[in-house]
Amino acid sequence: MVYFVYRSVYEGPSGRLVRHFPDATVLDWFRRVWDDAASQDAYTWVQREFGANVYGLHTIFETGLPAPRTHVELRRLLKEHLYVEGRLRADRHSVRVLTDDDEVELAYFFVDDHVVAAEPDRWAYLVHESWDLPADASPSVRTFTPPVPVHVVSPAPPGGEGVMYAVILTHHATVNSVGGRYPEALPGVRLPGLAAALRAADPDLLNGELRALRALIAPDDEEIGPALERCNHWARLEEDVPEISAPHSRAHEHALRLLADRVPADGRDPGRTLVRCDDHLAQMAIHMDKFFGYRQWFLFDDVWAAAHPETAASLMRFGAHWDPRCRRRHARLTHCG
Known part of the structure; x- marks a missing residue:
């Protein structure tokens, strides 16, 4: 399974849109949808596929180029053709984008589910779909160390x-x-x-x-x-x-x-x-x-x-x-x- 997360102030109380796709890898998702998205108005296709206007994502399907065959090709196509007003990070198991719609910054992520499972301290909040978090908390002998400076x-x-x-x-x-x-x-x-x-x-x-x-x-x-x-x-x-x-x-x-x-x-x-x-x-x-x-x-x-x-x-x-x-x-x- 592939997770998609859109971090956006426009996405309701949680500020996030979370979607799941049945593909085995991020590359498989792009290969599966490439021809369908490219054969129609890509902007409209993205809105329909995700239920939101994921800023700039439609541009990767407007190149007229064939679908990428490898992770290396996908990364090159994204680097060369995806409209991003910020930063793009792509590796074998994820695509991470920071962009800007001239009003606010936005970010979106494609990531393989095994990465989410292997890195829960990085993804657990992002893939949580409701605005509120579970509140149960019994006293524990474990301690918590923040992963970032406080x-x-x-x-x-x-x-x-x-x-x-x-x-x-x-x-x-x-x-x-x-x-x-x-x-x-x-x-x-x-x-x-x-x-x-x-x-x-x-x-x-x-x-x-x-x-x-x-x-x-x-x-x-x-x-x-x-x-x-x-x-x-x-x-x-x-x-x-x-x-x-x-x-x-x-x-x-x-x-x-x-x-x-x-x-x-x-x-x-x-x-x-x-x-x-x-x-x-x-x-x-x-x-x-x-x-x-x-x-x-x-x-x-x-x-x-x-x-x-x-x-x-x-x-x-x-x-x-x-x-x-x-x-x-x-x-x-x-x-x-």
């Missing part, structure tokens, strides 16, 4: 246990709308204590989204869910609002005043946002824009990560790199080869 945003409190991670899949401009963001980490905290930990955190060490989340936590909130619901009505979560960097009580009062005055813009619909909070995983697909759709937030602790190590690792890689097969631990979007 940004530690606060020192561990005395006697604190565990580690809290935040993977926020959002973007503020065309650049870095695919990858380019490392996870945030709060040592000595697990999800049940996250609300209190963020109230006490130094806002200057938080990114824009977590700073807004901190300000929207009420003084008596014991769980993070109510603050996530308030985030759903915040205007632009990444914007610089100096007042929410004040001590927590003042920051929260100011945030509530701003919240009362905000009217959703750009076609944003809070009613379409999805929020789910469990014991060790909080997740949100927040509807931010009529055109560019959703952003995904995942807040999870080491207990959940140890129970789902491949998914947690794949999710962290997804946030940091455009290419799931990138082998450089410290690679950012522009340096991953």
Whole structure:
């Protein structure tokens, strides 16, 4: 079987389109569909085959050339004829593309199923088809080590246990709308204590989204869910609002005043946002824009990560790199080869 994954802000709450094809290899898929796609309008064919406009993919079927016979030929044809505004990586078992539709970055991947099975820490999140992840998490003797660098945003409190991670899949401009963001980490905290930990955190060490989340936590909130619901009505979560960097009580009062005055813009619909909070995983697909759709937030602790190590690792890689097969631990979007 061949997996196809389209990483795109246009693809609903998950930001991904996942398809499966019965072919044994990526080369077999291209050989099977080549003549059919080339014999008709390739743009329309791609939309029908995938259920989406996979940006630029149709151009490989418009060459007038015969189908590739080998992996080497496929790679050469892709390099020479596929329209890509970014990067193309092709090997014997996968094709990985980063492109740009002049509005946002997009990425798509063809990969053999045995690669997905052999590299679950790279592909598990990508091939997961729903927006939300499984939340079961029993305490485990296993530990979890992030596969990419993390940004530690606060020192561990005395006697604190565990580690809290935040993977926020959002973007503020065309650049870095695919990858380019490392996870945030709060040592000595697990999800049940996250609300209190963020109230006490130094806002200057938080990114824009977590700073807004901190300000929207009420003084008596014991769980993070109510603050996530308030985030759903915040205007632009990444914007610089100096007042929410004040001590927590003042920051929260100011945030509530701003919240009362905000009217959703750009076609944003809070009613379409999805929020789910469990014991060790909080997740949100927040509807931010009529055109560019959703952003995904995942807040999870080491207990959940140890129970789902491949998914947690794949999710962290997804946030940091455009290419799931990138082998450089410290690679950012522009340096991953």
